Amino acid sequence: MAPGLEEYLILSALLFSIGLFGAITKRSAVVILICIEIMLVAVNIALVAFSRFITPVELTGQAFAVFVIVVAAAEVAVGLAIILTLYRQRHTIDTKKVDLLKW
Amino acid sequence: MNSMPEMLTWIIPALPLAAFLMLLLLMRPLKIKSNLNGYVSIAATAMSFFFSTWLLVNIVQTAETKFIPGFSWLSLEGAIDIQVGLIVDSLTAIMLVVVTLISLLVQIYSLGYMHGSKSLNRYFAFISLFTMAMLGLVMADNLLIMFMFWEIVGLCSYQLIGFWFHRPPAARAARKAFFITRIGDFGFLAAILLIFNATGTFNISEVHSLAASGVIAGTTITWACLGIFMGAMGKSAQFPLHTWLPDAMEGPTPVSALIHAATMVAAGVFLVGRMYPLFEHSEAALTTVAVIGAITALFAGTIALAMNDIKKVLAYSTISQLGFMMIALGLGSVAIAIFHLFTHAFFKALLFMGAGSVNHSTGTFDMRKMGGLARPMPWTCATFVIGSLSLAGIWPMAGFFSKEEILLSAFNNHPLLFVLAIIAAFLTALYIFRAVFMTFGGQVQSRFKPHESGKVMVIPMSLLAILAISAGYFNATGGFLKLLGDDHTHSWIYGIFGVLGHPLAWASLLIAGSGIFLAYAIYQRRWISSRKIARRFGFFYTIVFHKYWIDELYEKYLGNKLLNSGLFNLFNKFDSKVVDGTVDDVARLNLNSSKILRLVQNGNLQTYAMAFMIGVAALALMVILVN
Amino acid sequence: MGLQIAFWVLALIAVGSSAGVILQKNLFRAALLLVVCFLASAGIFVTLSADFLAAVQVIINVGAVAILIIMSIMLTREVTRGSPSNRLGAPAFVISALIVFILVFSILTTAWPISGAEPAQPTTSVLAQILIGDPGFILIIQMSAILLLSTIIGAIVLMKEK
């Protein structure tokens, strides 16, 4: 029996939570970015799964996934640029040491 | 004389008003010479006097009450309608003549007395405004309009007492006068509210007829009358609201003569007289009026004995005489009260002018520094003595006739009041002749070079002296009282000489005479040392000298300790500490709690992300649980 | 059957590699594990008959994103520091677990309107139709272009030596 929608969605949920956990707990900005990538992948899996099982002909979900990938790519580019700038100025990418948003 | 056209009645108050406006607004812009300002107001007042006399003659001939309709001043459909109109009856007409005549004479006198003073423009402007308001007050047919003029009169009094505003006592006296009379006005206004609420009208004659027909009765009338009387107490300086009048002597002396002796202070008596048909229905109110009057007459008389300032003596004398008028009102006779008002206006204005004349030449009001002025100032002395005799009630002066009527009325109605009144009469003779002897008797003190005042001052005084003698003869046939409603006509011979047949007349003459003799003995001949008397009656003297400590009681204890730095200070503290403090505390609470709460904002995005996820989870859980 | 095996294997790899990303102390290895995760997800796309997307995933994510990340790791020389965690571990774990629980619960309790239709094969032309065809997402495509352009400019501006 082929895996159904639920299996894919649960997989997506698991990946998402793992990414979330990482994004919250890691101190290294790069790792946080990596974890966000994982979360985006999880979302993509969910989107494609919906596309496969609910609109297999129209493929709307896949179209969304394309956009998610685009945005993810842009986000990584800017994110990394910020991280590098930060590193250049502060010589660290430890989020504990860069709390500029603090009151 | 032809009867006066009704519309001309309006011109009586309009003329002084025009003078006021002209003096205040036009003199400077039109570059009219400032020494002309007195003549503007004198001309206006003279014309008013002419029309008033014409009106009085008409009234005497026809003896009818005229209502002159005016215009609607304020109206609200179905709720309120205030019509300004004039009421012209004998009471009004007499008051008009008194006011315009005294005002005219005082203004002429002022030309001399105030000569060289600064801002005479303001002086004559406010005298004109005062005259207008006083005329309006006596003519108004509407309680509310009357109240308005009542207040404006007070305002002018304030302005004129404080005419020399740069002198702190004058400025303070002005404030005191306005404030204390306003306490009385509080009662007057309350009475107006009560009357309007009960009758729905302000029209005086309508109120009278409603009272007569019993629409308003019982406690309503009593309270209304007491309120009105409270207003009268304020204006007429009756105990316990009398303290402003002696202080008001800080004003220019002609002002004291006009406002604080002859006219405005008598407005209280006039008011009670005007509203008398209401008082008739309340025994309690009438008794109050009589009792307050008697207390005041006696009480002010005692204080006058101890004053060294001649104007203060006259001021307390005024209070005392107003008390006499109140006794008359309380005993049920408007006519007698107004008769005394009429005569008093002349002799008291005269006395004030005399005091002013003395001051003009010596520069002081302190009687201890005067003496021997009879020789250098014969006219002043003569007129002053005439005024004093009239005040003391010596036959055949005007004061005798009016005071006699009051004493007679008290004798017939109320023995206790009679006793009080007769003591007051004795005191009157004593204190006024004390003033006469201290001022005019004895030796001239060397540092003064007294001289007689100019004609412009002497002539008004002489005219008033004539009136102070003759004003009583207007009632020689009982005509004056008849005009005002009391009907006891007799021949003029009886009126002038016949009264002496009554034992009461002899009694009162004796009392007054002994007062004069005592004054002569102490202050002229010095058979008895005044110091010794003061020491003998030390306790009494101290009390009287300190005016029964009423000023201290009011100002220091009631006004300052209890209210200003007591209750009001408490309010102020309460407002800034409790009411505003609460507001600030709420703000501070927010500030402090946010100081704690802002620690949550640690600047770490991950913490925010977690908080965000907690929120998401919570919301999702909620949705799940609800479904 | 083959599909099933493939799914489970790929799912296991994806979960395992992503868990590895978190657990791995070495930054460089974590980045490599991300590549594994991307590849596994590409495989999963294949099992969902999304061939185009699988290709895109490999090309963009593995080929560009992952490389970018690795390069930046190298540039920042952070490898030596490892991948430390902050103190939010316990609450983050609880929250993540809670979210998994909520998601799984709602996934399982929802009645999905599953369509029995055969999936479009190959997907490329259908996707092209939907992305740039007439009733499609052409506007969004163009906005993506603007987004990417501004990203490029933004990255350049940020990285420019002051």
Place this chain on the structure above:
Amino acid sequence: MGILSIIIFLPVAGAILIALIPGLNARLTRYIAMLSTIVPFSLSLYLFGKYDRVLGGFQFEEFASWIPAINANYHIGVDGLSLTLIVLTTLLAFISILVSWKLNFRVRAFFAWLLVLQASIIGVFASLDLLLFFIFWEIEVIPMYFLIATWGSGRKEYSAMKYVLYTLFGSAFMMAGILALYLTTGTFSIPELYQTNLGEIASGILPLAAIFFLFIIGFAVKLPIFPLHTWLPDAHTDAPTAASIMLAGALIKMGGYGIFRVCLGLFPESAQEFAPLFLALAAVNIVYGGAITLRQTDIKRLIAYSSVSHMGFVLLGLFALNAVGLLGASLQLISHGLITGLLFATAGILMHNTHERHIRKLGGLARQMPVLAGIFFIGSIGAMGVPGTSGFIAEINVFLGAFSSKADAARVFTLISLTGILLAAAYMLTALLKVFFGSPKETFNHVHDVTRLEKLYCAIFILGIFAIGLYPKIITEILQPAIIALASLWGG
């Protein structure tokens, strides 16, 4: 676009012009500001003359659909009361411009804010749509904040912030009231709500009395009613003169107007039920406010606290719930605007010329500044309610109305309030005595008196005070239809 809209938006246009023209000099700024106040003033006078006093009701209505989804409209129109208040506001705005003529610190911003303030106040008086009303009500806070915080004196930031927070506190309640009313009836339109008998609508989301209180808290802050009054002395004291005039003259009138228009007009039953409470609060305002005024040593603060006392008369008249009381309250709104405007203007001149605001340090100034003393005297007799001034006619009607009110204990509260005239005499006379009378002080020997411009605007105030005081019909006639209509809700 109707005349009413022009009156509202011309000042806004002026403000935009002043703000946007680059490099505008101060002189031109003043003239633009004057033009954009004097035209609305003339137009409002024109409307004042044109208003049909027999027909009554809302006139010069303008209607445009605004947010159809929630049935909110741009609906403006005026009745006698709001028109008179608009005339007052435009007049005060014009005078405020004259008062600030010599200001030379950030001139453009000052005049722009002043014009925005004017527009929002007029908007409040003209709105016939509750949402529009609320928006104008809120807009007013912004210019006032900047006027106080930037050009003020003393603790200006504190006062400005206090003012903003207080107003927002009140308007939050008001917003809730408006929403509750909307959700109950489905309309924001005030004329429509007048047609609806709210008492008959059984299922509101809140009881009517609760909505009534939501509204009145909003208005109570503005009026202000004890114990929500403490922003007023601070704001008035620290504001620049022009802002004080607008604040005391026009702005706090919004509270009284709101109670008249909304609380009494829409909730007659609740108003009747709670009338004793508000009469009591009015008495507290009058006596307590007056007593505190006596203790003030700062000339502006004294005038500010006297406003608290005087606004108590408005409240007393409004909750008398009869025609005479309402007339008195309306007259008091206008009269107080003129009198307090005059007093603040003179206080401004006084402080500007002597550089001194503490009453104890002033004294004897009537010698050095005779004209100013005369003007202040006229303001004082107005505040004391001396006949002939507008203060008297307003207060006497308030007392007459309140005394004949059917509410419990109305007479007791009226008599308590009557002592307000004593307190007013006490504090005004004391201020006169301490500032202007007594022996002249040498320190002020070179202080110059009132200039021609200052004389001009004081004369406008004085003219208004005496015109209303001597012949009140010039405004009672226009007020009559609105008042009769409102009073008929309680049977006349």
